[in-house]
Amino acid sequence: MRVPAFSALLTEAGREVLAEVDPTAAAKDPLVTASQLRENPKVAALDPDLPVSELVNAVMTQVSLRERGRAKFGENAERMFFTPNGLEQSTRRTVAEYRAERTARHLPGSVAVSGGGGRASAGDLCCGVGADLLALAGRGVSVEGVDADPLTVAVARANIEALGLSGHARVREGDVNEVTAGDYPLLFCDPARRGGRGRVFDPAAYSPPWDVATRLAERAEAACLKAAPGIPHEVLSPAASAEWISVDGELKETALWFGTLGFGAGGSSAARRATVLHERAGLLASEGPVAHLDEEPDLGPAPVAAARRYLYDPDPAVVRSHLVAEAAARVDGALLDERIAYFTSDRAERSPLWRVLEVLEFAPFSLKRLRAAVRARKAGTVTIKKRGSAVDTEKLRRDLRARGPESVTVVLTRIGERPFSLLCREVEAPRTA
Ligand SMILES: C[S@@+](CC[C@H](N)C(=O)[O-])C[C@H]1O[C@@H](n2cnc3c(N)ncnc32)[C@H](O)[C@@H]1O
Incomplete structure (x- = not known):
């Protein structure tokens, strides 16, 4: 999509054309919808200097992206x-709202929460289509977005207007490499992790590179950097508090908080946190259910023990933040193996931070034995989970030949070099944390 075709969609006539397209019909039979648009004189009139096919494409693209966008942005x-x-x-809206809410609670004194003209208090560097900027502006923080791509800038501007936030946010085209930390008292930066050949995993290949973004953040009064959830711990600034965020059990990002936004002891020193958000419970409507687990610097490594009555499967945010020992300590738990993120305890405590299962059998892995155990329990529904196991779970599922009305969970793991399996069932108990 080029900027002129996108601009044509923003006109009153363009918005009318967009509103007239039935997204369900367009998804079901795009060729028919595209041909109807080609015949529609209003489409050609949107910009007589552009080929009709380009305008039709722009409309079709926007309709389909809005449908896809529902998963991230809701209505x-x-x-x-x-x-x-x-x-x-x-950024999906749940995460952007969560971060913006946290940012607004810990703003440095120099940040204005009134919006309007003048110097923006916050810079959203690499603002993209504006998900983070919109969430901050929605909390009254005056934000300026910066993005190097002219079409993306036009899209972000359109989103600010569409959501009625023009009083709080604006966007300019620019290169973040030219921004200095003093330009804004509050910085947010979400570097691009896609290059010409798809997703980029090396932080040095982010745009701007991770060390450029980190230097800016370290010098700002307050800053937040967003990175991939798999970013190596070694490249994270020691001046930052690091938070791994998951939504409905899926790990989404690492957020690095600097200056007044840090949550370590004394306000800004290094600390780790796992945060578990749930969309299904309706976070967008309010602050909703948010569960945190924080690093405990004085806690030693978790004890290791054989399986007790309950097995705990921590959320990926807990695992990736390396806070499994902290999670285990909450239930007086012990790891099954020091390198594997399952822990076990005599008590069952439900929490968004983990899933808890009751252990029915715990034994070295043997297909024959496991099949007999699943059959003895008349279990036809078998959930298979694994950590540290090389077993092919789909093959195992076939080989178990499970039949019956009951449900069980089979957990595959190893202790030392030896493969083990645990036959478990879900614990039904009220959530406590
Ligand atoms: C990951 S996206 C930002 C997404 C945004 N936070 C959101 O949630 O909508 C990164 C953006 O950085 C922009 N970008 C990449 N390198 C840049 C640079 N040197 N200066 C400014 N923008 C840049 C890209 O155009 C892209 O829109």
């Missing part, structure tokens, strides 16, 4: 604008 997607890359790289 706001119906009013928003996207580019394929911009949607792909954008």
